[in-house]
Amino acid sequence: xxxxxxxxxxxxxxxxxxxxxxxxxxxxxxxxxxxxxxxxxxxxxxxxxxxxxxxxxxxxxxxxxxxxxxxxxxxxxxxxxxxxxxxxxxxxxxxxxxxxxxxxxxxxxxxxxxxxxxxxxxxxxxxxxxxxxxxxxxxxxxxxxxxxxxxxxxxxxxxxxxxxxxxxxxxxxxxxxxxxxxxxxxxxxxxxxxxxxxxxxxxxxxxxxxxxxxxxxxxxxxxxxxxxxxxxxxxxxxxxxxxxxxxxxxxxxxxxxxxxxxx
Amino acid sequence: xxxxxxxxxxxxxxxxxxxxxxxxxxxxxxxxxxxxxxxxxxxxxxxxxxxxxxxxxxxxxxxxxxxxxxxxxxxxxxxxxxxxxxxxxxxxxxxxxxxxxxxxxxxxxxxxxxxxxxxxxxxxxxxxxxxxxxxxxxxxxxxxxxxxxxxxxxxxxxxxxxxxxxxxxxxxxxxxxxxxxxxxxxxxxxxxxxxxxxxxxxxxxxxxxxxxxxxxxxxxxxxxxxxxxxxxxxxxxxxxxxxxxxxxxxxxxxxxxxxxxxxxxxxxxxxxxxxxxxxxxxxxxxxxxxxxxxxxxxx
Numbered sequence: 087x088x089x090x091x092x093x094x095x096x097x098x099x100x101x102x103x104x105x106x107x108x109x110x111x112x113x114x115x116x117x118x119x120x121x122x123x124x125x126x127x128x129x130x131x132x133x134x135x136x137x138x139x140x141x142x143x144x145x146x147x148x149x150x151x152x153x154x155x156x157x158x159x160x161x162x163x164x165x166x167x168x169x170x171x172x173x174x175x176x177x178x179x180x181x182x183x184x185x186x187x188x189x190x191x192x193x194x195x196x197x198x199x200x201x202x203x204x205x206x207x208x209x210x211x212x213x214x215x216x217x218x219x220x221x222x223x224x225x226x227x228x229x230x231x232x233x234x235x236x237x238x239x240x241x242x243x244x245x246x247x248x249x250x251x252x253x254x255x256x257x258x259x260x261x262x263x264x265x266x267x268x269x270x271x272x273x274x275x276x277x278x279x280x281x282x283x284x285x286x287x288x289x290x291x292x293x294x295x296x297x298x299x300x301x302x303x304x305x306x307x308x309x310x311x312x313x314x315x316x317x318x319x320x321x322x323x324x325x326x327x328x329x330x331x332x333x334x335x336x337x338x339x340x341x342x343x344x345x346x347x348x349x
Numbered sequence: 350x351x352x353x354x355x356x357x358x359x360x361x362x363x364x365x366x367x368x369x370x371x372x373x374x375x376x377x378x379x380x381x382x383x384x385x386x387x388x389x390x391x392x393x394x395x396x397x398x399x400x401x402x403x404x405x406x407x408x409x410x411x412x413x414x415x416x417x418x419x420x421x422x423x424x425x426x427x428x429x430x431x432x433x434x435x436x437x438x439x440x441x442x443x444x445x446x447x448x449x450x451x452x453x454x455x456x457x458x459x460x461x462x463x464x465x466x467x468x469x470x471x472x473x474x475x476x477x478x479x480x481x482x483x484x485x486x487x488x489x490x491x492x493x494x495x496x497x498x499x500x501x502x503x504x505x506x507x508x509x510x511x512x513x514x515x516x517x518x519x520x521x522x523x524x525x526x527x528x529x530x531x532x533x534x535x536x537x538x539x540x541x542x543x544x545x546x547x548x549x550x551x552x553x554x555x556x557x558x559x560x561x562x563x564x565x566x567x568x569x570x571x572x573x574x575x576x577x578x579x580x581x582x583x584x585x586x587x588x589x590x591x592x593x594x595x596x597x598x599x600x601x602x603x604x605x606x607x608x609x610x611x612x613x614x615x616x617x618x619x620x621x622x623x624x625x626x627x628x629x630x631x632x633x634x635x636x637x638x639x640x641x642x643x644x645x646x647x648x
Contacts, residue, residue, distance in 0.1 A: 100556055102554055102555050102556050102557045103556040103557065103558075103559065105557070106554075106556075106557040106558065106559040106560045107559050109559075109560055109563060110559045110560065110562050110563045110567065113563040113567045114563070114567050114570065116583070117567060117570050117571045117579075118570070120574075120578050120579045120580065120583070121435075121574050121578055123578075124435050124436045124574070124578040125428055125431075125432065125435060128431075128432040128434070128435065129431050129432055132431055254405070254406065255403065256403040256406045257406070258406055258410050259403075259405065259406035259407065259408070259409025259410040259413065260406075260409060262409065262410045262413030262414060262417070262498075263409055263412075263413045263416070265413070265417065266413055266416045266417050266420060269417065269420060270420045270423070275420060275421070275423075275424040276424050276427055276428070280427060280428075280431070281427060282427065282430050
């Protein structure tokens with residue numbers, strides 16, 4: 087908990103950076119919103135969304151982008167750097183579990199960015215366009231739970247990337263490829279429901295869908311009824327558990343390697 | 350290992366630049382430009398050698414760099430699997446806009462993109478070390494961590510541009526043929542001016558590096574789509590305030606034989622090189638003012 091608070095405070099000190107980020111997310115929001123307007127003008131109800139829902143998708147995506155580290159950034163570079171320099175040996179001596187420690191720090195960071203970089207772009211979007219934001223507080227609560235699960239899935243994927251540095255030593259190439267996949271498969275570029283055919287069905291089953299597409303569908307209420315919401319959150323929870331478990335296995339394999347390498 | 354290579358390279362740069370014929374003290378404006386380019390080349394070469402230490406990672410990063418931009422275009426292609434035209438423009442027409450702006454941004458990013466690190470350099474005090482070296486500061490900052498992987502975006506942009514030119518149903522005149530390469534280079538100049546202005550802004554605003562992304566990456570995302578998609582106020586801003594419309598919209602509209610939504614005359618399509626100069630000049634003046642006002646953190 088105190089690690090998470092530390093992560094929150096650490097990012098809260100960068101005031102101008104946060105303001106710059108809000109500005110950037112808002113500018114991108116406007117640009118993408120206009121292209122979606124043009125697209126949904128041609129094809130109303132594309133991907134099962136009406137125009138207001140499509141615009142909501144744009145603005146909420148911009149709000150979640152920094153929190154989920156969807157276009158890069160986040161902790162894995164720091165973890166890789168510690169592995170490369172050997173500082174990781176110090177972390178392994180700590181009485182805290184390595185994975186839990188980074189998870190807490192990353193959730194603290196995400197929590198700050200959700201508030202600091204999430205609220206204002208969404209407000210700007212809601213002022214300039216007609217959005218389909220729900221008025222039901224329960225839906226918002228489900229959305230927040232879904233966002234949290236999405237953040238954990240995102241963390242678990244990036245933790246695996248970070249640990250890859252034990253074998254690759256230098257992570258910028260892997261990080262770049264991972265960013266490509268995340269942008270494409272999370273729904274950041276286009277809602278996954280717009281992707282055609284079997285390919286669309288496949289990307290909706292992958293863990294990246296849990297990071298953005300599923301929280302947005304929960305907010306927009308496209309999963310009808312209680313069963314739909316439970317299925318959506320269950321999908322996210324299953325991926326979170328599977329990937330965190332994979333992270334544990336890789337971590338224990340990696341720590342055996344540290345001894346061999348001598349740090 | 351990379352750090353060691355970097356340190357060794359830095360020492361080499363200092364020594365060689367100091368031993369040049371035109372000493373830093375007596376260099377005229379042409380000497381300074383030559384010195385700047387030479388210093389830039391040396392530092393960039395050093396970073397290329399350092400990157401090549403991890404070849405596999407470099408390869409992945411270059412492919413990834415191209416792939417990120419390819420996916421941009423895949424998204425447009427996915428849109429076109431549902432519609433025939435967007436804002437009245439067909440897929441090859443949008444590919445022309447997309448390829449030109451992607452290549453321009455890639456070029457500017459390769460040559461000047463790392464100027465955005467100046468904020469970090471100011472914060473950690475390492476700018477001080479750069480100030481005492483006999484190479485112009487802008488050249489050092491621009492070549493700092495020179496990233497050859499950014500060739501990926503340029504290649505990808507030129508590829509899409511080539512495809513667009515080959516399939517477009519355009520009556521090619523000499524002026525139109527000439528305008529395509531001019532558009533790419535002048536566009537890079539405009540983006541480069543924005544990057545230098547953004548770097549200068551960091552002397553005032555500290556860690557606000559991300560603002561310039563709105564104009565470079567955000568601008569490029571906007572320019573990928575036809576101007577007819579956007580609201581008139583946004584078009585006016587992109588023409589008269591931050592003249593991104595000259596990167597590709599105005600030249601491409603001329604090539605495609607389409608009118609400008611703001612009703613500007615056709616000859617403005619040829620103004621891009623002038624506009625690039627007009628952006629670069631105040632940007633470099635702002636940079637100089639920024640360097641003059643610089644107060645070290647003392648750390």
